[in-house]
Amino acid sequence: xxxxxxxxxxxxxxxxxxxxxxxxxxxxxxxxxxxxxxxxxxxxxxxxxxxxxxxxxxxxxxxxxxxxxxxxxxxxxxxxxxxxxxxxxxxxxxxxxxxxxxxxxxxxxxxxxxxxxxxxxxxxxxxxxxxxxxxxxxxxxxxxxxxxxxxxxxxxxxxxxxxxxxxxxxxxxxxxxxxxxxxxxxxxxxxxxxxxxxxxxxxxxxxxxxxxxxxxxxxxxxxxxxxxxxxxxxxxxxxxxxxxxxxxxxxxxxxxxxxxxxxxxxxxxxxxxxxxxxxxxxxxxxxxxxxxxxxxxxxxxxxxxxxxxxxxxxxxxxxxxxxxxxxxxxxxxxxxxxxxxxxxxxxxxxxxxxxxxxxxxxxxxxxxxxxxxxxxxxxxxxxxxxxxxxxxxxxxxxxxxxxxxxxxxxxxxxxxxxxxxxxxxxxxxxxxxxxxxxxxxxxxxxxxxxxx
Numbered sequence: 414x415x416x417x418x419x420x421x422x423x424x425x426x427x428x429x430x431x432x433x434x435x436x437x438x439x440x441x442x443x444x445x446x447x448x449x450x451x452x453x454x455x456x457x458x459x460x461x462x463x464x465x466x467x468x469x470x471x472x473x474x475x476x477x478x479x480x481x482x483x484x485x486x487x488x489x490x491x492x493x494x495x496x497x498x499x500x501x502x503x504x505x506x507x508x509x510x511x512x513x514x515x516x517x518x519x520x521x522x523x524x525x526x527x528x529x530x531x532x533x534x535x536x537x538x539x540x541x542x543x544x545x546x547x548x549x550x551x552x553x554x555x556x557x558x559x560x561x562x563x564x565x566x567x568x569x570x571x572x573x574x575x576x577x578x579x580x581x582x583x584x585x586x587x588x589x590x591x592x593x594x595x596x597x598x599x600x601x602x603x604x605x606x607x608x609x610x611x612x613x614x615x616x617x618x619x620x621x622x623x624x625x626x627x628x629x630x631x632x633x634x635x636x637x638x639x640x641x642x643x644x645x646x647x648x649x650x651x652x653x654x655x656x657x658x659x660x661x662x663x664x665x666x667x668x669x670x671x672x673x674x675x676x677x678x679x680x681x682x683x684x685x686x687x688x689x690x691x692x693x694x695x696x697x698x699x700x701x702x703x704x705x706x707x708x709x710x711x712x713x714x715x716x717x718x719x720x721x722x723x724x725x726x727x728x729x730x731x732x733x734x735x736x737x738x739x740x741x742x743x744x745x746x747x748x749x750x751x752x753x754x755x756x757x758x759x760x761x762x763x764x765x766x767x768x769x770x771x772x773x774x775x776x777x778x779x780x781x782x783x784x785x786x787x788x789x790x791x792x793x794x795x796x797x798x799x800x801x802x803x804x805x806x807x808x809x810x811x812x813x814x815x816x817x818x819x820x821x822x823x824x825x826x827x828x829x830x831x832x833x834x835x836x837x838x839x840x841x842x843x844x845x846x847x848x849x850x851x852x853x854x855x856x857x858x859x860x861x862x863x864x865x
Contacts, residue, residue: 457478494731498594502684505684509826515539519598520532539592546575565656608629621685626664629655632665651727678692695711720738723754728749783796784857790861803851844859
């Protein structure tokens with residue numbers, strides 16, 4: 414094995430700039446998305462945050478922590494496997510300090526363990542193409558749940574690893590064991606605990622003040638009650654589940670901290686150019702999920718490319734999403750183990766794609782409009798002012814960004830125009846009228862109060 418090296422604290426100065434308040438019409442629409450998904454599920458609650466690039470950060474919640482106690486944006490929830498990105502970034506930071514190499518093999522740092530091929534490289538661990546089987550099986554979970562206050566070591570966890578799925582590098586198969594081994598290598602390479610390094614190298618420098626390594630340090634703040642299979646499990650000790658999760662999934666956070674984390678990674682300077690290339694060195698896959706990088710996945714969704722990761726740990730589920738084109742980040746945390754957080758994140762992404770307008774577009778003064786009456790009952794008139802001849806597309810969108818009505822008007826002359834829009838068949842709720850021309854896109858919120 415290689416000699417252990419004591420890692421100097423990787424502290425740098427990073428600043429997160431406070432941005433302008435998110436416009437009210439965006440706030441209303443995104444909140445309405447949460448209400449729609451909360452209303453259609455029995456899950457106790459949803460917490461969400463959206464970092465809108467160069468605009469600001471929106472946060473919202475819907476539902477409860479527990480009966481008659483609403484979920485609030487400052488409550489902490491488990492992020493589960495979203496922890497893996499923290500572990501991968503820490504590992505890449507160590508490689509940039511030449512304390513290890515992503516091409517190192519397990520035999521360089523760890524002793525042999527049953528069913529684990531020591532020829533596996535660190536990079537293969539981080540990109541899930543090691544072929545090492547997942548320890549997180551039904552048998553393992555039953556043991557953990559049966560002894561909730563027990564403390565687990567990584568070596569304990571490795572006793573539950575079955576035979577290899579394939580030779581190192583011969584395929585891709587998601588395995589939590591990969592990141593248990595990565596955490597062990599980090600500790601062997603530095604002589605420090607993985608949890609302390611996460612704190613000293615990432616959480617404190619980036620001022621992620623509401624993010625904690627549960628099971629390994631004190632968690633400050635109010636945690637949302639965790640729910641599992643319809644039961645509030647907040648009174649059951651979490652020692653076993655968090656210590657066994659280790660570098661795989663034990664972090665607890667808020668959605669605002671999670672989008673701040675993604676903004677630093679993908680829009681900031683926390684990673685050097687070479688480190689970013691290591692992080693996003695994807696193995697190409699087929700299907701919607703078309704790439705796996707180091708602790709991050711890539712997918713195509715609605716003609717855009719996103720980076721993402723999901724997570725589950727007893728009582729909580731999570732989903733984070735980064736728009737590589739418009740540089741927005743979305744985080745969803747829910748206080749139930751098996752509820753789908755992905756669908757809410759995608760609904761917010763859909764809404765965001767049609768809501769963003771810039772102050773520069775408004776100031777250009779080439780096109781302005783309002784909607785009357787607003788609120789309305791069955792129909793509205795769009796009062797549109799043009800300063801040049803334009804081809805106009807008028808879209809009516811629901812609160813999730815879904816297109817429900819379209820009108821095209823060619824070669825409209827400069828001046829004022831009245832465009833009637835019928836809404837009689839639409840249910841009451843929040844809608845958006847989006848008018849686009851060759852030069853700009855403008856959006857207005859509209860409220861329908863009832864049916865004709």
